[in-house]
Amino acid sequence: MRIRAGYEISYDCPAPTPMLLMLNVRPERAADLETPDTIQTEPVVPVRLYMDTFGNVCGRLVAPAGRITLRSDFVIRDDGEPDPQRPEAVQHAVEDLPDHVVEYLLPSRYCDTELLSDLAWRTFGDTPLGWARVQAVVDYAHARIAFGYQHARATRTAHEAHEEGCGVCRDYAHLAITLCRCLNIPARYCTGYLGDIGVPASDAPMDFSAWFQVWLGGTWHTFDARHNRPRIGRILMAVGRDATDVAITTHFGPAALSGFKVVTEELP
Template sequence: MHLSTVETVLEYEVKVPTHFCFNIEAAKWPTQRIVSERLAVSSGVAPHRFTDDGSGNRFFRFDALPGPLLVNYKADVEVHSQSVDEHLPEVPVGQLPDDIFHYLLPTRYCESDLLGPQAQRLFGHEPAGISRVRAIVKWVHENIKYQPGSTTSTTTAHEVFEQRVGVCRDFAHVGITLCRALNIPARIVVGYVWFDEPPQDFHAIFEAWLGGRWVLFDATGMAPVDRLVRIGTGRDAKDVAFSTFFGSVQMTRKEVNVLEHEPRATADSGAAVVELAAVGG
């Protein structure tokens, strides 16, 4: 178990009345505990908060008038690592739980139907189970170049597979797509984690359904998966965007900070402290 302090500062210039939806808060998840958190938004904004029951993703929405907008989230989160059995098997499609089945299907960014032949050629000979997923992770790490700015918000796994360059979300999408093409359910996970290079930002990894449980993998190799503070879980990046808006805005500042600590004793192990505040701006 370890403790991380995470913070996001987002500033926008709103051009016209705009509706925003944010997903930047630490998720309600069994392997992490929110010790304290604070969300601050510009004065005059009234956020509506809700949690997706299926994923634990937490969202807040609001309408904003033209002018500057500030969103600031800060939290202390305990993350508890889980051991992984290196002999986990793949689960036959007919035995998949109903709520897991849809993680097999192609999605906007993960065209597993298009990459089926390539997945079979590269990994069809691998022993079924966690070792096959690790082979996928190794291939993505060795064959896709990490290059900030090399892709856009509309780049898909098939495009990255062809051009062999991308960022963390692209690495995750390719891993997810190759798994699904081999009938292994997989999904994206985004969160906060500390790493040396590049500068701090939201980080995307993926998890695969093996032996009746989800197992995390990071094809970038940028940080240990068991140190990630989970924000969002979804079928692909469209489910876990940190910001979605309906209107016209310009982002003027984006800052993500992560600081890891040794675990500290807390007198209260109950509910997290949540403070919703308005600030000038």
Template sequence: MTDGETTSLSPQPRRRNPDVLRVRAGFEFEFELSYATPMLFVVEPRDRPGQRIVAQRRELSPDLPLAQTSSYMDAFGNVVWRVLAPPGRLRITHDLLADVPSRRDPVLSGLPGTPVERLPDELLQYLLPSRYVDSDLLTPEAWQRFGSVPAGWMQVQAICDHLHGTLRYGAGSTSATTASQAYQSGVAVCRDFAHLGVAYCRALNIPARYVCGYLPDVGVPQDGRPMDFHAWFEAWVDGAWRTFDARHNVPRAGRVLIATGRDASDTAFNTAFGNARLVHMRVWADEVDGDAVLPAQVPTPAQANHSTELAGTESREGEMHG
């Protein structure tokens, strides 16, 4: 989902409650596997404050025995599916309805920052560099560029303003691109905008975490680009996680949060411990009527655009033994 030239707005669905909007979202993945392969999927949103999962359905083809599928909650509170995928073709579909606030992301410009010595213990990990967030390399520039901005919301927003105005949205990064590499290239996708926002925050001693989810086109023009998963970030400001999106840099409504982590390695939609090739992927996310129920069938390809960014997958084939 991108900014750009547009011609039309999404029609406004009927809302039962003006404070709540209902989103239908989901995906379809298809893999080719040379042999039986353990796989992990971080793709299932869960109930959170301000987010209620009304209904959801998962389908696997071929249908797998219960012994080959399970789920657990990871250290970041994300739902993780475990699948032992058989050789051949595997198709996984997930379709859901979620109720989220109809208001746009709040803007709270007066919120102050929190000194490191007053942060809760569990937040300290979000101050450190991680696999794709090389905040240590960006620390000198961060303080030079943003050190004079009042700590708190204004400092984080200054980061978003800078990234949005400096980086050009477009293909070019890969699943191995770090925050500093994306900044040097000058070209970024939503994943890179989020990593850089997190990196600059951490460099300034602001806890920040990576977020992935769905972001439907609610109240904004559609530009015809394929629907995809989206990435943004949250910064700990004045005692709570606050939403920031350097990619769009305007408040949006309709976010459905799937997962959070230190960076994209903690929220990869798929991790394959073997040779699994993603051959097809499509994603959908749209506001629907407030009394809508989950249909028996997923949207047709004409209703759900094909995704073109596959950076949410990781392969661990090189780490296999035997």
């Protein structure tokens, strides 16, 4: 399968404004690219790339005063298979977790485990360990939150999403991640492209998507609490503890979003 993906994002800046960008695909997908995944800017300004502590490709630039547009348009190969299902994947004891994984058991900005721990053990303490327990968490988060773009709020935590019962894809991910961490299952936040491939097309404008991964059986596995079904054509851009670590853009000064378009479509 071949997928065309990309974006066009514009900001209006009243003064020169430093920015961090997280708009490239993850290094493990770089070999699948048929055309370069390059950040282009208008006007042209230098973009310096670096690797953050989570292994994400990040960019830095200084946007000049006025309007700046960021864009990319690339083609990537995909196996065309739905998210792999591994129900036999086992849950590891905390003491057996690798050092680079154990940090995904800790609370973070949007994953307030201290407020959901009692609920997690009351609700899932009797479920089988491993894959079945994670799926029970996903089923719960999927049913608990009502999706709606009008419910989007950048400051909403997992506990608030649970209590308010509404949100967008990041809120589903934060709630499921938090409940998994409460149950000693390492979980990390993911962001990337997810087009309407293999499912009915949505009338809503295309956007970047959020899902999560858990560490079972010695590797990371993908789950999606919003859709709660294996999907085709995920293109991973970044991972982190929660949405704080994978913000598409971060600006250090006033910058008003004036245009936003994302494309993800299957090619012949």
